[in-house]
Amino acid sequence: MASYVLRKTIRRLPGVVIKAVPKPHPEITEGFQARQKTGEICRERGYQSCLIVTDQTLFSLKFHEIIVESLEENGIKAAVFHDIHSEPTVGIVEAGEAAALACGADCVIALGGGSVLDASKMIVSGLRFHHLKAKSLMHKFLYVPHKSLPMISVPSTAGTGAEITVGAVIKKSDEGAKGSTVIVGLNIVHVILDSELTVNAPAGVTAACGIDALSHGLEGVVASVHVPDADMKESMECVRLVLEHLPIVLKTPDCEASRLAMSRAALYGGNAINEQLAGYVHAFAHAIGAQYHIPHGAAIALSLLPVMRYQKEACLSRLAELAVYCGLAEEQAAPETAADNLMDALDSLIQTCDFPDRGAFIPQEDYPLLIKRITDDSINYSAPVVFSRAEISALLDEINGRKENGDVHGD
């Protein structure tokens, strides 16, 4: 009870804190093979030597080569560091810093998914403290005086929003836990959205990433943080784009226009995380995902509808406004009807994604641990409500009893 009252009292604090963190406002370049323009972008910015950071898969697919050629054509030195794997450690970050120092990099180009982007954020920040071990920089907040080295994000997935978010998740050792750091002074100068990178993503990855992006926009729209209209519009546009274009890319994977729209949605979702934080959909997904090794997007798909429906009354007018924005209700519609239309559209979208049915996967004995983790995690967010332990338990029941396609067992 004491913890519930405390959480209710401090629930607006994360929103106040995140407002004080300066956010990157990168220029955007987009299109099929848009990364061909990297050299031109870097020449105009006056860079002379760039380190491309990528992972082994993208490296073996030679996706970095267009960037190398483009840099060299513009008279810029290029080096490649391709040792990032799915859960980057501080050791990898230090190796990346060494590669950047060895080539005298004045810019890092991050080509990849969330892991590459997050590792690159720590590399460009760590270079300002290269006499220190990367591990010693893994605090809740990392203040980088005079900004980090410039970074250009070239995301290879449309989901995490890591191409623009100020947070980085890195493991403190091979066996150690992941740590999340908010970087104050992160200097992301440009984002290149290249549909060639996402066009061949498997349907499962496309769906999971798309639902993740949608959840960032959605949790932003209902967040308790007050933001300027432009940020709220981006969060709403994120949801609208995913509702419209995710079904298209699942049916027609090579539709370049819709692939780009999904990349834009992910970027707007990243802005939502930066400005409005996330909420209980993420708190549930993190706890369930970590405990049962469920990928983030699939875990989001499990928690999204139960959580949003449960907190619907607390954010009815925002949901109604979003429904109208997405063309799911008339402006004159009753808020309850508009919000229900939105919930139905989300339900139908998740069904389209065809995530596997997990059945009842949460043993009763795990509930206390999950409730604690969800409660602890939720303190970092800006949800419109504060759930009691009993409410979290009831929602776990619903998630546990429901199929990922939106049906409830016993209904």
Ligand SMILES: [Fe+2]
């Ligand atoms: Fe997410």
